[in-house]
Amino acid sequence: MSVFTLFDIGKSALNASRGGLDVTSHNIANINTKNYSRQDIIVSAANPSRTAQGYFGRGAQVDNVVRHVDKFLESQIQQQMQSVGSSTVLDEGMSQLEEIFNEQKGFGLADRLTDFYKAWQEVANNPQALSQRTVLLQNTGRLITAVSKQTETRIKEVLNAKNKEIPTVVIQINKMTAEIAALSKQIVSTEGGSEKEANDLRDKLDGSLKDLNEIIGVETLYDKNTGRLIVNAGQKTLINGDIVNPVEARLTTEDEYSIVIDDTDVTTKLKSGRLAGLLQFSDTINNKVLKDLRRLMASISKETNFVHQKGFGLDGSTGNDFFKPLDVGTKDYSKGTNITSATITDMKALNLHEYDIRFRSNTEYEIFDRDTEEVVGNGQYVSGAPIEFGGMKVVIENVLLPPHGIVDTKTGLSKETEEPKFDMPKAGDKFLVSPLLHAVRDFQISVTDPAKIAASSTLDGLPGNNENALQVIDMQNVGVADLKDATFNDYYNSLIVKVGRLSGEKKESAKFEENLLHEMQLKRESVSGVSLDEEAANLIRYQKAFEAAARVINTADKLLDTLVNLGR
Amino acid sequence: MRVTSFVVYDRVRRSFQENWQRLYTSNEQLSSGKKVNRPSDDVIAMARILDYKLAINKNDQYLRNMDDAQAFLDFTDATFSTVSENLERIKELTLTGVTGTETPETRKILSKEVSVLKESFHDMANSKLRDRFIFAGYKTNKPAFDDLNTYQGDENHAGIYVNSYTTLNENINGIEGFSYKQKEHEVVPFKKGEKYIHYIPGNLIDPDAPANRVVVAVSTSLDKETVLNELKDGKLATVEDTYSYDNFMEMTQRLEDAMANNDVTRMETLLSPVNNAIGQVLDNRAEVGARLASISTEKKQNEDNTLGLKGVVSGSEDADMAETTGAISKSEVALQALRQSSSNVISQTLFDFLR
Numbered sequence: 001m002s003v004f005t006l007f008d009i010g011k012s013a014l015n016a017s018r019g020g021l022d023v024t025s026h027n028i029a030n031i032n033t034k035n036y037s038r039q040d041i042i043v044s045a046a047n048p049s050r051t052a053q054g055y056f057g058r059g060a061q062v063d064n065v066v067r068h069v070d071k072f073l074e075s076q077i078q079q080q081m082q083s084v085g086s087s088t089v090l091d092e093g094m095s096q097l098e099e100i101f102n103e104q105k106g107f108g109l110a111d112r113l114t115d116f117y118k119a120w121q122e123v124a125n126n127p128q129a130l131s132q133r134t135v136l137l138q139n140t141g142r143l144i145t146a147v148s149k150q151t152e153t154r155i156k157e158v159l160n161a162k163n164k165e166i167p168t169v170v171i172q173i174n175k176m177t178a179e180i181a182a183l184s185k186q187i188v189s190t191e192g193g194s195e196k197e198a199n200d201l202r203d204k205l206d207g208s209l210k211d212l213n214e215i216i217g218v219e220t221l222y223d224k225n226t227g228r229l230i231v232n233a234g235q236k237t238l239i240n241g242d243i244v245n246p247v248e249a250r251l252t253t254e255d256e257y258s259i260v261i262d263d264t265d266v267t268t269k270l271k272s273g274r275l276a277g278l279l280q281f282s283d284t285i286n287n288k289v290l291k292d293l294r295r296l297m298a299s300i301s302k303e304t305n306f307v308h309q310k311g312f313g314l315d316g317s318t319g320n321d322f323f324k325p326l327d328v329g330t331k332d333y334s335k336g337t338n339i340t341s342a343t344i345t346d347m348k349a350l351n352l353h354e355y356d357i358r359f360r361s362n363t364e365y366e367i368f369d370r371d372t373e374e375v376v377g378n379g380q381y382v383s384g385a386p387i388e389f390g391g392m393k394v395v396i397e398n399v400l401l402p403p404h405g406i407v408d409t410k411t412g413l414s415k416e417t418e419e420p421k422f423d424m425p426k427a428g429d430k431f432l433v434s435p436l437l438h439a440v441r442d443f444q445i446s447v448t449d450p451a452k453i454a455a456s457s458t459l460d461g462l463p464g465n466n467e468n469a470l471q472v473i474d475m476q477n478v479g480v481a482d483l484k485d486a487t488f489n490d491y492y493n494s495l496i497v498k499v500g501r502l503s504g505e506k507k508e509s510a511k512f513e514e515n516l517l518h519e520m521q522l523k524r525e526s527v528s529g530v531s532l533d534e535e536a537a538n539l540i541r542y543q544k545a546f547e548a549a550a551r552v553i554n555t556a557d558k559l560l561d562t563l564v565n566l567g568r
Numbered sequence: 569m570r571v572t573s574f575v576v577y578d579r580v581r582r583s584f585q586e587n588w589q590r591l592y593t594s595n596e597q598l599s600s601g602k603k604v605n606r607p608s609d610d611v612i613a614m615a616r617i618l619d620y621k622l623a624i625n626k627n628d629q630y631l632r633n634m635d636d637a638q639a640f641l642d643f644t645d646a647t648f649s650t651v652s653e654n655l656e657r658i659k660e661l662t663l664t665g666v667t668g669t670e671t672p673e674t675r676k677i678l679s680k681e682v683s684v685l686k687e688s689f690h691d692m693a694n695s696k697l698r699d700r701f702i703f704a705g706y707k708t709n710k711p712a713f714d715d716l717n718t719y720q721g722d723e724n725h726a727g728i729y730v731n732s733y734t735t736l737n738e739n740i741n742g743i744e745g746f747s748y749k750q751k752e753h754e755v756v757p758f759k760k761g762e763k764y765i766h767y768i769p770g771n772l773i774d775p776d777a778p779a780n781r782v783v784v785a786v787s788t789s790l791d792k793e794t795v796l797n798e799l800k801d802g803k804l805a806t807v808e809d810t811y812s813y814d815n816f817m818e819m820t821q822r823l824e825d826a827m828a829n830n831d832v833t834r835m836e837t838l839l840s841p842v843n844n845a846i847g848q849v850l851d852n853r854a855e856v857g858a859r860l861a862s863i864s865t866e867k868k869q870n871e872d873n874t875l876g877l878k879g880v881v882s883g884s885e886d887a888d889m890a891e892t893t894g895a896i897s898k899s900e901v902a903l904q905a906l907r908q909s910s911s912n913v914i915s916q917t918l919f920d921f922l923r
Contacts, residue, residue: 031573098606103618104885110618114625121629125636125728128700128708456706464706466726470735477732493618500607500614507608518582522575529572536918 003563005049005058006556012059013549016043019062020542027530028539035207037067037528039199067199070527074206075220077520081210082217083513086277091510093162093281094503097289100154101499110492112146113300115139117476123455124470128314128463133450140322140445147297152290152440159255159285162278166257169215169275170249176212177231181244183208184229205229216247217272234259234266253331256282284502287370291436292495295352298326298439299482299491302347303475308447311454311468318459320452324444326350328392329437334359334429337383341395342433349391352482354434357387357394359425370432381425394433398422573917580910587906591899597887598896604885613884620877620884626732627874633728634863634870640738641863643697645856648745651692651816652849654685658820659842665827665835672830679827686820690717693746693817703742712742717817719743719778730866736859740852747780747815748844753792756840763788763808765837766795770812773799778814784837785810809833816845 019041030036042063048055103110119136126132183205190198209220212231219232223241231239238245238261248260258267259275270276301323308322328342344350354370359381366378367389377389383398401421447453456465479485486494597603607614661678664670670678694711695702704712704721712721721742727735743749754767763786770781773796787795789806798807811834813819819841826834 095606095608098608102606103621104600104602104605104607104614110622111625114622114629118625118629118632121633121729125633126698126700127726129698461706461722461724464700464704464708464726464739465724466728470727470729473729489618489622493615493622496607496618497611497615500611503606504608504611522578525572525574525578526570529570529574531570531572532917532919533573536922540922 003556003559005056006559007553009057009059010549010552010556012046012061013552014546016041016060016062017542017546017549019043019065020538021546023065024535024538024542028532028535031530031532031535035203035210036530037069037199037203038530039065039067041065064196065199067197067203068528069202069206070524073520073524073527077517077524078206078210078213078220080513080517080520081213082272084510084517085214085217085274086272086280087506087510087513089162089274089277090281090506091503093158093277093285094499094506096158096161097155097285098499098503100151100158101496103496108496109143109146109151110489110496112139112143113488113492116143117473120469120472123453124466124473127455127466127469130314130450133314133453133455136453137445137447137450144443144445147293148440148443151293155285155290155293156255159282159290162281163255163257166259166275166278166282167249169278170247170259173212173216173275174244174246176208176215177239177244177247180205180208180212180229180231181239181242184239185242188227213273215274217270217276234261234269236261236264236266252333256286288502289495289499290440291354292491292498294436294439295483296488296491296495297443298352298436299480300488301326301439301443302350302352302482303480304472305347305446307468307471307475308454310457311471312456312459312462312465313449313452313454314456314463315449315451316459316462317452318454320454321446322453324442324446326435327438327442328394329434329439330394331432331434331437334425334431336362336399336423336429337396337425338399339394339431339433340384340397341393343393344391344435345388345393346391350435351390352435353390354432354436355390355392357396357431357433359427359429361427362424365425383422392433392435394431396425396431398424576913580906580914583906583910584903587899587903591896591903594892594895594899597892598889601887601889602885603887610884617881617884620881624874624877624881627870627877630729630731631867631870631874634730634867637728637730637736637738638860638863640697640702641856641860643695644702644740645853645860647692647695647702648849648853648856651689651746652846652853654688655816655842655846655849658682658685658823659839659846661827662823662835662839662842666832666839675827675830679824682820682824682827686817686824689746689816689820693742693815702739703745705739705741713746713815713817717815717821719747719815730863731870734866736862740856742815743780745852746817747778748782748819748841748848749780750782753796755790755792757790758786758836764790765840766792767840768796768799770814772796777812781812781814782819782841783810783812784841786833786837809837813841819845 020043023039023041027038042065043060044063046058046061048057101108116136116139119132119139122132123136183201187198187201187205190201209218209231212218216233216238218238221230221232222228223230226241228241229239230237230241233247236245237243238247245262249257250260252258257279258265259270259279260266267279270279305321305323305325309319312318313320325347326344328344330339330342332339353372355376356368356370357365358368359365360378363381364378365381365387366375367387368374369376369390379387381396384395387394387396399422401423455469456462457467457471458465461467476489477487479487480491483491596605604610604613604617661682665675665678690713693703693713700708701710701712701721702708704710706724706726707721710720712719714720719742723741723743725737725741726739727737730736750767750769752769753772756765756767757763758765766783766785766787768783768785770777770783771779773783774781783799785795785799785807786809787798787807789795795807798804799810804810811822813822819838823835823838823842825831826838
């Protein structure tokens with residue numbers, strides 16, 4: 001034991017207090033830092049020195065700087081971020097969509113549809129007059145504009161805005177995964193296998209993982225042995241230590257994306273996160289909302305034409321279509337073949353369903369009804385031979401491969417192949433065949449001459465016969481088989497209700513997920529958050545300890561002084 | 569639970585958000601006057617509102633249809649009213665004409681007036697409402713009767729919807745309106761001696777004759793068969809005089825001719841047809857009246873129905889103004905209180921007390 005020991009103890013006390021002050025100031029400095037976790041120092045008594053008189057303490061030592069983190073809570077929050085990500089984007093999209101169908105503000109389609117039938121009533125009231133017929137043409141024009149130019153265009157605008165986000169989000173994901181991989185590498189090298197954690201870096205990593213989860217739902221795990229970070233998305237590896245697999249967004253058709261990781265299509269495997277929300281939104285719009293709207297218009301066009309064809313115009317003409325007849329639209333999800341023609345052969349057999357022609361092999365195809373989800377036919381594929389089903393006729397042909405040269409082994413010159421080569425369909429190739437796809441886009445009036453509007457049911461009854469007009473009006477009140485026996489108005493109303501319900505559900509679920517996340521964040525805050533009052537108290541505490549330690553050194557100094565002056 | 573500075577800030581922030589949102593919702597309701605502002609506000613109410621609005625819209629159109637029909641029927645009735653008056657005048661003139669005190673000269677004067685009335689029948693049968701010849705059946709673009717008083721229309725009726733399931737016929741066609749239909753062979757004893765007047769449906773004599781032709785024959789025979797056979801063969805033994813007419817105009821023409829020719833017998837034979845014509849016009853007016861009455865009942869029902877529906881729609885979508893205004897002032901008071909209390913809570917920490 002010597003006086004100098006006192007200096008050592010005093011020094012260790014100064015160190016410990018200064019460490020406390022350091023951490024406290026760091027906490028105060030980061031009080032508003034996102035993802036920051038409150039830090040604390042772990043101080044323990046230094047190993048005592050053994051003397052004959054007993055064990056004397058040798059001061060304090062700072063063991064570690066730890067962050068207050070509940071790891072389980074962190075992973076819960078990461079999970080919750082996924083749900084928030086997808087539900088938020090669905091809520092945004094649906095509430096935008098809902099505004100389009102907002103009949104309450106009087107811009108809706110229902111009024112235009114009623115006006116259309118009102119105009120027919122007026123024609124029935126005055127079948128011989130041209131002016132009422134002109135009004136009918138105008139109202140029909142307005143119905144068409146309201147549907148195709150406004151409703152469908154605006155739905156597509158909402159859809160496109162969300163679709164455009166997909167590649168942007170994908171770029172963002174790739175940027176983040178690269179950052180995360182770099183960060184995790186930095187952590188590994190900083191910590192160097194020791195048990196001491198690089199607190200601030202780990203906070204940053206946790207934060208980045210939360211951000212990543214918000215846009216793409218991932219599964220995070222750490223390799224038990226090496227501590228390497230592994231991040232999976234859609235059952236494919238995104239990050240494994242240094243290796244980062246980029247995510248790709250591929251445009252399959254004009255308005256559909258598929259998401260590819262490591263050459264595997266994971267589109268349907270992504271369940272949560274903003275990206276999954278965007279994909280879901282696009283699917284809902286295409287397959288529920290747009291399809292219903294198109295089916296309604298296709299049905300109005302089809303049924304009106306049936307009745308209209310039977311009647312006679314003022315000029316004695318008959319068999320005229322009122323609306324431009326429906327046409328078949330196709331979407332090509334294949335590589336080796338093309339649809340060369342798709343036509344409607346029998347309007348009466350057309351049930352306004354959408355079909356997929358799916359290739360099981362390069363010679364066999366089957367026809368899948370998207371609406372009933374049943375296979376309704378199959379056959380042997382012959383290039384160029386018509387495939388007929390549901391009142392439609394489709395011709396699929398092999399694609400001509402671009403001519404490619406073969407090199408003559410003797411001369412070393414290349415020459416053209418003699419026969420053109422054709423590609424073949426491959427198993428999994430798919431075509432969408434739909435009478436609805438362009439139903440709204442091509443929704444047009446066919447009659448331009450008001451005299452050709454067929455209000456009369458007989459040639460003889462011209463011009464006063466209004467029975468055919470009455471027939472058209474009747475359709476307003478009659479259920480249509482293609483619309484599951486709903487009337488036009490009922491079907492439209494159910495579409496609005498559907499959109500309203502979707503919007504309401506998504507709003508609720510976004511709010512619910514948001515609240516849940518908030519609860520978790522509050523919980524996290526109660527574990528990891530910085531309290532100014534606490535830090536102020538700590539500041540005083542460590543300051544006083546520092547002052548006391550200084551006093552110890554001061555005392556030791558005085559003791560030494562006493563000893564030095566002992567000999568005088 | 570450990571409460572940190574952030575938790576306090578966050579609570580304050582969220583409370584402000586909640587209050588602002590409540591205020592916004594109330595404000596939106598107040599400014600639009602509606603509590604359902606988008607489908608998701610209340611999906612069920614929205615579906616109901618759409619259904620009822622459609623019904624109201626349809627009712628509006630049925631009301632317009634009925635207004636149209638009412639104008640049409642009023643016009644028809646007015647026309648028939650004049651026809652009726654003119655027929656009464658013709659009856660008077662005929663009665664005057666057959667009295668013995670009249671002379672050929674005065675009868676000629678009477679015939680002049682009858683001629684004017686005949687023209688008026690022709691004009692009225694060709695009445696036009698908004699470019700539509702109202703008595704021409706479906707052939708509304710052509711006058712119902714041409715210059716030779718031949719009917720050019722058809723016997724159709726144009727119907728209009730007065731509600732979603734009932735059609736109402738608008739027009740009375742020219743045959744119903746201006747051609748008396750002799751249903752069966754009638755014989756009336758003629759006061760001078762043993763003579764009889766036969767009123768015969770024209771098609772009994774000539775199958776190709778228009779359905780409304782009436783053949784009048786003065787015969788000494790009471791027997792219908794005898795007279796019919798004579799008329800068919802053209803060999804007139806018992807029949808002293810015969811003529812026919814297809815409609816009011818022709819009937820009046822016969823009367824005019826009889827008066828001009830001082831033919832009292834014919835004038836007398838025409839008395840009964842004139843009476844029949846008056847009866848027929850009355851029947852038609854009764855029919856038009858019945859249609860008008862049904863329109864007015866239907867209109868009343870339609871309006872009641874619309875009013876009821878509007879009430880339901882209003883109940884489903886309209887905001888309760890008093891309630892909304894109340895909610896707004898409540899939110900405002902809450903905001904005010906929140907501002908006051910939070911400014912105290914978040915502005916102070918322990919640091920404020922260190923020196």
